[in-house]
Amino acid sequence: MKIMVVGGGGREHTLIWALKKSPKVTEIFALPGNGGIAKDATCVNIGAKDIEGITKFAKENAIDFAVVAPDDPLVLGAVDALHAIGIPCFGPNKAAAIIEGSKAFSKDLMAKYNIPTATYKIFNDAEKALEYSKTQSLPMVIKADGLALGKGVIIAASHEEAEEAIRSMMIDKQFGDSGNEIVIEEFLTGPEVSVLCFTDGKTVRPMVSSMDHKRAGDNDTGLNTGGMGTVAPNPCYTKEIAEVCMETIFLPTIRAMEKEGRPFKGCLYFGLMITPNGPKVIEYNCRFGDPETQVVLPLLDTDLLEIMLAVEEERLADLEISWKDGSACCVILASKGYPQSYEKGFVITVDEDALKEGQEIFHAGTALNENGEVVTSGGRVLGVTAIAPTLEEAIGKAYRATEGIHFENKYMRSDIGQRALRGN
Ligand code: AMP
Ligand code: GLY
Numbered sequence: 156m157k158i159m160v161v162g163g164g165g166r167e168h169t170l171i172w173a174l175k176k177s178p179k180v181t182e183i184f185a186l187p188g189n190g191g192i193a194k195d196a197t198c199v200n201i202g203a204k205d206i207e208g209i210t211k212f213a214k215e216n217a218i219d220f221a222v223v224a225p226d227d228p229l230v231l232g233a234v235d236a237l238h239a240i241g242i243p244c245f246g247p248n249k250a251a252a253i254i255e256g257s258k259a260f261s262k263d264l265m266a267k268y269n270i271p272t273a274t275y276k277i278f279n280d281a282e283k284a285l286e287y288s289k290t291q292s293l294p295m296v297i298k299a300d301g302l303a304l305g306k307g308v309i310i311a312a313s314h315e316e317a318e319e320a321i322r323s324m325m326i327d328k329q330f331g332d333s334g335n336e337i338v339i340e341e342f343l344t345g346p347e348v349s350v351l352c353f354t355d356g357k358t359v360r361p362m363v364s365s366m367d368h369k370r371a372g373d374n375d376t377g378l379n380t381g382g383m384g385t386v387a388p389n390p391c392y393t394k395e396i397a398e399v400c401m402e403t404i405f406l407p408t409i410r411a412m413e414k415e416g417r418p419f420k421g422c423l424y425f426g427l428m429i430t431p432n433g434p435k436v437i438e439y440n441c442r443f444g445d446p447e448t449q450v451v452l453p454l455l456d457t458d459l460l461e462i463m464l465a466v467e468e469e470r471l472a473d474l475e476i477s478w479k480d481g482s483a484c485c486v487i488l489a490s491k492g493y494p495q496s497y498e499k500g501f502v503i504t505v506d507e508d509a510l511k512e513g514q515e516i517f518h519a520g521t522a523l524n525e526n527g528e529v530v531t532s533g534g535r536v537l538g539v540t541a542i543a544p545t546l547e548e549a550i551g552k553a554y555r556a557t558e559g560i561h562f563e564n565k566y567m568r569s570d571i572g573q574r575a576l577r578g579n
Contacts, residue, residue, distance in 0.1 A: 159183075210236045226256070229442060265408075275341065295342060349366065350392070357413070358472040366385060450484065490534055491564035493535065497534055499533070501531045513552065514552060
């Protein structure tokens, strides 16, 4: 089968790495891909938001199956456009992708169907939001309604900070139209868990759980990033908690989307917080997480393409999905300065003996220069993943692999997985 994967980051490299193992796959195209993906797939210079370009390419190249990985094209309706020309896809349609595309929608959905989440109020009037914020206890959480590159959430420690956040989102339009509406919600506490689930709209199959590390610096300090590293499974996510999540969160969400006439097919990502009052939803994403995918898929034993086909054909209930025992750790190698300004274009070299069995490099922000060398081209450059029988070994093995990878301004956190080892 000829496969097309839309996107060009570490998540997409991992998806392609996993899809390549399927005996059914004959060729993979990545739109646009990146410098490392170019070794595993044919990269085509079409942007992930160029829906017209994507559908035209799929038609002209007789693509058999498409995987739309990033949030933007999903929210813009890439899956609808591909279905309209008869191309089967993995990913939710536009009506279902709204679960990530609008925080106001997802909060109202949870309220309507009694799915546990932080209490909240939605505003489309800045003055009313400012007034309300003055009455709320601290810290308080302020979220832009729409997509904001993972930067649309402010945890305000003071009422002045809350006011500033509301003004920048609703009046100064820091995130454009994404800030037309905002959500002000209760601050929750507890360990965070990411659970990615395969779902065909009826059956839901959770993948192994994971833990992201969103802050740029060690000990969760510094600015929020797209994610500086991950581990899987997440030790805070016990079997008992998993059962509660299935009954109170996963199944109710899938059923709610079906009742709303927006059946969700694809990967639904539950960002959860295990609060003293039980697990609650922090956010939904309509796609695989990045860098969660880099630790979850290496633990998958079942053929990924078979699962994706079962999702598209709505026969997930008939499929067994199996996972490897053991743990995975992914350490992100970033460009110094990320998530703010950083330099690009540095050549990346990997020592010949840098990687052993169970260690992988997934490319995120890389490109090929005119000499065919792989160079840095983004904030998050590489994800270095290792799998091992225990979490502790996986962490050590991932960090050992980073030692053999070189580029100027290489930056990483040194404590990925330490919270998980401590169990918080
Ligand atoms: P999001 O972009 O929705 O994933 O939010 C970014 C981060 O903000 C989350 O990973 C949490 O750490 C934090 N966060 C979001 N909502 C809340 C909340 N209601 N209470 C506490 N922390 C939150
Ligand atoms: N790692 C968080 C996300 O993919 O949204």
